[in-house]
Amino acid sequence: MGNKMAVCFFLPKKIRVKVFIRLVVLAGLCQVGVLPASAQQKNNKDNIAFIKYTGFPDAHSTWDDIGYSKQAGKVVVGVTNHVDKVMLYAYDVTTGKMTNHGSLADRGHLRPFQWQAKIHSKITEGKDGYMYFSTDGGESREEYFMEHPAGYSGGLFMKWHPGTDGFVNLGLGLPYESVKDMDIDPVSGKLFGISYPQVHFLVYDPAKNSLKDLGRLGSSHVPRVLFTDWWGNCYYVDWRQRLVKYQTAQDTLLFARESLPAFEGTPGEKIVTGITAYAKDQKNNVIYAITYGAKILAFYPQKEGIGRVEDLGGVADSRSNIKPWGPYVPNLNIGDNGKLYYFVGGHGNFLIENRTVMMEFDPKTKKHTILYEYPVDQLSEATGSDTKDQFGNLYFAGRRELDSLDHSEPFLIKFNPGKKVSR
Amino acid sequence: MGNKMAVCFFLPKKIRVKVFIRLVVLAGLCQVGVLPASAQQKNNKDNIAFIKYTGFPDAHSTWDDIGYSKQAGKVVVGVTNHVDKVMLYAYDVTTGKMTNHGSLADRGHLRPFQWQAKIHSKITEGKDGYMYFSTDGGESREEYFMEHPAGYSGGLFMKWHPGTDGFVNLGLGLPYESVKDMDIDPVSGKLFGISYPQVHFLVYDPAKNSLKDLGRLGSSHVPRVLFTDWWGNCYYVDWRQRLVKYQTAQDTLLFARESLPAFEGTPGEKIVTGITAYAKDQKNNVIYAITYGAKILAFYPQKEGIGRVEDLGGVADSRSNIKPWGPYVPNLNIGDNGKLYYFVGGHGNFLIENRTVMMEFDPKTKKHTILYEYPVDQLSEATGSDTKDQFGNLYFAGRRELDSLDHSEPFLIKFNPGKKVSR
């Protein structure tokens, strides 16, 4: 199953349920489904916008590869054809202008055999104003033509500056392996990476060009998400879904004694896949996270030691026809109102069959509210963690299905709880 | 023999003749042998200086990797430990300051398995002010552990800016192959490269990140030198030592009908190795070249077609005990006086046994004059083509033997015909 999950992205969907448009929807992109009965009235279609990536006709998808540059006031996204072309886009949150900043291959001086199928990592800001990210093979070619000729040569760390447009290829993680996610210690500038498929935790110091491989932490399926706290420590999970903390001051790993909360009966392949999204609330010293087993957690990091984890329950109210660990939530944002926002669905794991819903979750009351509901040809999946601009707008990397052969169209989702959003 | 030549650099010398210091020499580096009887009196030890590379205790050698930045007024050299560390040095021709600008591996974000044993190419200035060069495996590991794990992963094009200190890794030539030499079309910015050991002629356009492989041109030993004319055409030789012109406007190769001049009886491995050094005199539309068969040539390039080649004879007056094709001259400079300057000797091919001599050659009179003569523990080899500063100083990349186990110490040679030189 681990393997099937890893490749299901490019398998044709065997079973496709024709989607009946039950609600009045406005045709085309940038238009959203009207509110279901259960939605709060304050969030209407003016609160959300779907924004196109321009000038990339074979754009296929986005994969968690979204982040916000505070210094430049731009949301940065990596858009891919899911074969060998990844384009870097920046959305100016003030002017609403979307700009294509070229392909990774060209800007990173890669040769054709060094194809990269996507950025699967977050895109995160360093104190130098560069946006850091890492690249992924993401393809059958990578998974199966192991050890390169002519499979995958390996994923890279890269950085791009939204102010100067400077681009630096920071070099490989491990040969033949993707760097599925990365993060940065904002203090030291050290980068953290997780390799695919071997689940090696990497620490790269660009200042010293020093790459340390701290070894394998996972099972047969690679947890996709790393995140850091305010002190520059980095968190991941082991195969038992125990938090693993890279203690940046000590340069060592610390393993949690206990596993993260999971619903009883959660299958092993859900456990080993760990955390799918997070959102940070530094003011309240809490990092919210969602697991592949559909739990919402509140994690209270500590400078030393592993902090407390609080189980906030499932990602949705329980439904008789859905296993509690079933819904898929590879995205999370926190509003200025302290509430969590996320889309449920994608990769065959829906709350409502073949429909993607946007949820509001109040960590205080633990109340779930469905804000929007979309058929998959309007929105089939959203990814991205913790991407908020200075106006309190939240961003997700969305895409919609175009057919049953895994063709899709990506777009940027902009949402503000309670405010109208501009494109 | 081709192979033996390729590896002789790191073989211990089987036969070592103890060098008797017949002439009064001043001990230590930066001091030169006094003039032999035959030297012209106007060139004395004040005309030449040996300048240290600082802060690199395991510096071993330099390999043709020298060039002059007109924009910055700096001579740039790549100094290597001949294993896996190459340091970039710049010598300010005005202040005489030598500066270490860091290792290629660190500045190019290379991982340990992407070791580079040296820069074997010239270091040449683009109109963007960057100094361009390419890297080389240069090691038994490269030659024999073919196809990488864990041999050589491949040579790279790189550029470094002596003004801004900006550094860009422009990516690979061919996997597992060195890029032995490179040059630049100053008009289009296209780079030319020659791969080792397969002798493929490469054209890389950094603006488009487009690498074209024009295929194999050579035999079992790779000619080490490419050079360009004033129109941006690039020259190389095929296995018959015929000039091959990359016609930059047409993007095609043009082969000379005839081979370059060679002494009768020149062995095949000398023929296939082509040109070892060149110096350009644009004012007179002539490019001087020296072959591995020890001929000096004057080549008169044309915008269209292959120009005329004139045979200027051997690199030294004939000697009964030396085959005319024997002396090794991997360096050439032209003085403001129109005369050629080069060092004869190295790699076991000396004019005077185990002594390196500096020669002046007047292309008009075809007269050879030995200016200096050094035992190999003072100067064992000099490399570099066409490196002259705005003051008419000529530069070579020199080194001296430290022992019989191929340990050596590199230094920069600065020479001015007729003028005192400062360090």
Added chain:
Amino acid sequence: MKIRSLKMVLALGLVGLAGPVFAQYSYFKPLEGFGIETSLSNTALLRMPMYRNAITSLTVQNDYIIGGTTAMGNRAPFLFVASLSKREMLTLKDLNADVPGQTSIRTGFFRTADQALYAGTMAATTGSGHLLRVVVGADASIRVTDLGTPVPGEGVFALTGNDSRKMIYGISYPSGFFFSYNIGSKAFKVYKNSAVTPAERHVLVDEFHQKPEDYLSGAMVTDQQGLVYTSQPINRLVVFNPADERFTTLSELPAVWGRRTLGRTESWTKTADGLLYGGNAGDGQLFQLDPATRKVKNLGKPAQMNRLRGLCVGADGKIYGLSGASPGYVHLFSYNPSGEGFTDLGNPQFILKAPGIEQGIEWRGFQLSAIAASEDGKYIVMGEDEALSQLLVFPVENGN
């Protein structure tokens, strides 16, 4: 000197270079190995110009080395004849003169009892390759007869034949149709059920981003019963029985895990005992197929890279082959089933002499695309796959 054992000569060569500690390497260069310069641009010599000379079909008939080339871009290929004894090119034929619009002769040659050679071509713009009959005269003249296009819009990617049935069999490109040609009736027959299916193509092209040359059978062979062996995607070893015109999957091709979609036969040879030896491009494995039992034995890989582009049998009873391909280097290897097994000979490096380079230069074979034994098995001839490709030849001792 005839060499007694390649391995011995190799070892001697190595020792000769080494002194007390043997560290440095020699190349495989038996003393009587030699090159023949077949390609050179801008010359009065009989040579093929650049980008039209990759030697992708090769056979030896008496003293004549007969080659067919693959050109780059839309250029036309050549047929050529070189002399084994004279070590030089004798005849050159620009295929464009006889069959215009073709770019490649990559099928190898199937020879019939009347000394005719059959080969297929790949085309540039039309896509329509041709079946050729090639006859080399005693004067080394090359006569080409165009037998027409087996599958309109398709090239000929692989070919074999059966002399007793007077049949030629082939694989079309890019669809992978199996076709036959009856030499007597001059009739083509295309087996529509043999092509790559849309479902297979979806996997191969959409998911694995392969090209037809990555998954189509590049070599076929017939056994003594006239059965035709080839491969079909994905990774299936297939036999065609001319009696009932049916295809049977014998087994999977030997696979290195994960590289199944790359599996395809790309070379074959037959030994005197009737066993078939095949090369799987997928990961460069040599395998043995016993037509009697239909059992396949995976004999392993001679060296790192995938691809196994050529096989032939020497007079010493050993199999000689070409292991690997770009982006790596081709290794010449031998395989002695009853003796030492594999011997990797690396890149051959032989002396090449020609007018203007009478003193000889060493030519190292990096990218070799074809290998063939002389009729007596005493010489092994290899052709390069370069922008300027040469022939490399070495002798082997008769018997073991």
Added chain:
Amino acid sequence: MKIRSLKMVLALGLVGLAGPVFAQYSYFKPLEGFGIETSLSNTALLRMPMYRNAITSLTVQNDYIIGGTTAMGNRAPFLFVASLSKREMLTLKDLNADVPGQTSIRTGFFRTADQALYAGTMAATTGSGHLLRVVVGADASIRVTDLGTPVPGEGVFALTGNDSRKMIYGISYPSGFFFSYNIGSKAFKVYKNSAVTPAERHVLVDEFHQKPEDYLSGAMVTDQQGLVYTSQPINRLVVFNPADERFTTLSELPAVWGRRTLGRTESWTKTADGLLYGGNAGDGQLFQLDPATRKVKNLGKPAQMNRLRGLCVGADGKIYGLSGASPGYVHLFSYNPSGEGFTDLGNPQFILKAPGIEQGIEWRGFQLSAIAASEDGKYIVMGEDEALSQLLVFPVENGN
């Protein structure tokens, strides 16, 4: 279900996943394959902590899987016992308690008739490794006897023994001294003429930048006559005859051209017919050595990468081995000399269950360092070489 044929199960697994076009891959996961969690940090369970658990020595004695580890940095290694039937760790011994200052047990175990296991260690600061006698009790207790240091300042890199002569033989690290240990007299003897020579070291270290672990024999074996087979640089297959205490070079190890300096034996196994099978690290070739004729047959490479870290024989008569290593992935393969030859099984992926993960998780073996068969050959046990290493076990059918 006992599996009838690994190949068949593999094929079934694949078909099961595939539908009409088999494109996607399964891993090698026979239904009864399982993992045993042996490493986990910060736990109350009996587990080895991080960086001290690379399973570099492995044997099976009745129901007990016995392992010895290699630690990273200056950490101390473990000896452990796990139960094949219970699928869990039983005993753990921190070697530092008995023999301080050691970092690695990488020689494998040589077992004598009295069920004692002999192994060598590599040391951290002193450089002086030790010879250990390890006895596992019926209660899975581990008793270690320190037999001393074979070569002062040197570790023990490889080891074998001869039960009838009551002798242990080893190779020291980094100098490569061959030594013996007389179990009766407890005397060590070091053969000074066996070390790597300065000239060899110059080539290996100065020219090829290799480390001793790249050129020293990592595995030795004795034949039925008590002759000891090992390798010495550069690329020589060497036999030591205890009768006259002399070393004889039998031949070169099978080499892929250019990789001779990497040639060294790093695994051995014996089949019932007395043949020896060896693995050459240089390019990962499997070879057969007939002690009777002293002939070596290069059987080729199962997959791309170099290294061949382990070999053992299953009850089905097949040889199971570990092909490749970092920077690649280790492929489990089988070799059936009389049948299908090589079968590459890729990365095994088995279900691992333990307290807290009772539902089971899939564990894929990427980096495997050791392989051993149970005494009846019905189980093959593999150990990982990771920061947190586990055991992977699969059953094979008795007979063919």
